[in-house]
Amino acid sequence: MTRPLPGPLSAEVDRVARAERLLVASDFDGTMSAIVDDPAAARTLPETDAAIRALAELPQTVVAVVSGRSLAMLHQLTGLPPAVHLVGSHGMEFDESFAAGLDEADRDRLELLDRQATALAARFAGLQVERKPASIAMHYRHVAPEQRAAAVEAIATGPQLVDGAHVTTGKEVVEVAAVQTSKGYALDRLRAREHVDVVMFVGDDVTDEHAFAVLREGDLGVKVGSGPTAATQRVAGVADVAVLFETLVQLRRDYLSS
Numbered sequence: 001m002t003r004p005l006p007g008p009l010s011a012e013v014d015r016v017a018r019a020e021r022l023l024v025a026s027d028f029d030g031t032m033s034a035i036v037d038d039p040a041a042a043r044t045l046p047e048t049d050a051a052i053r054a055l056a057e058l059p060q061t062v063v064a065v066v067s068g069r070s071l072a073m074l075h076q077l078t079g080l081p082p083a084v085h086l087v088g089s090h091g092m093e094f095d096e097s098f099a100a101g102l103d104e105a106d107r108d109r110l111e112l113l114d115r116q117a118t119a120l121a122a123r124f125a126g127l128q129v130e131r132k133p134a135s136i137a138m139h140y141r142h143v144a145p146e147q148r149a150a151a152v153e154a155i156a157t158g159p160q161l162v163d164g165a166h167v168t169t170g171k172e173v174v175e176v177a178a179v180q181t182s183k184g185y186a187l188d189r190l191r192a193r194e195h196v197d198v199v200m201f202v203g204d205d206v207t208d209e210h211a212f213a214v215l216r217e218g219d220l221g222v223k224v225g226s227g228p229t230a231a232t233q234r235v236a237g238v239a240d241v242a243v244l245f246e247t248l249v250q251l252r253r254d255y256l257s258s
């Protein structure tokens with residue numbers, strides 16, 4: 001290990017490691033993987049990858065990656081075995097085919113959002129439109145700096161105002177969904193489905209706040225990096241996340257074999 005966890009966090013990890021049935025859930029970008037300029041080049045830190053796989057093999061331990069990425073992309077980027085639950089599109093896509101639940105009005109709304117986003121991409125060079133099963137993400141990282149405010153304004157007065165649409169803003173991305181989901185919804189579903197009594201969630205972005213917000217007494221939320229958060233613990237960056245998961249593996253293994 002590179003550096004030890006701060007004392008209060010170390011005590012909290014030791015506590016959750018003794019849960020009867022534990023759910024360990026993590027965001028992907030900026031948490032398991034460093035943020036990179038090309039979203040397709042994001043890779044899990046090797047130490048984090050090893051720890052996640054080790055956790056998933058322990059009894060009474062459920063592991064999930066909950067991301068804003070599409071489920072297909074998440075599969076491709078993580079390469080994790082089926083023992084790890086992957087949840088994509090901010091809780092819209094579970095490993096079972098959940099997006100099939102869109103009704104006709106939802107599908108019409110998705111088409112309208114897609115048309116509006118495509119029109120904006122034609123207006124603003126560099127605006128990338130990512131179509132997901134139930135939402136449209138508009139990435140403006142590559143829009144010229146002097147055009148960026150106008151692009152954000154056009155999104156705010158266009159797709160964001162579509163009746164029944166649900167907006168999530170992230171780092172240089174606005175995602176507009178045809179139906180409402182969140183990482184909090186995903187955690188609630190996993191908690192119920194897997195009958196766990198303690199949940200630990202780790203994430204870095206504003207969309208992860210939905211997950212921190214549904215944590216209960218006895219759970220553990222760890223925010224990665226700076227910024228306001230509902231999480232009770234914080235680490236500085238992805239290298240510390242690796243140490244966090246490595247520590248949890250050791251403590252959980254010790255607990256389960258004692």
Ligand SMILES: [Mg+2]
Nearest residue numbers: 027029030205
């Ligand atoms: Mg993230």
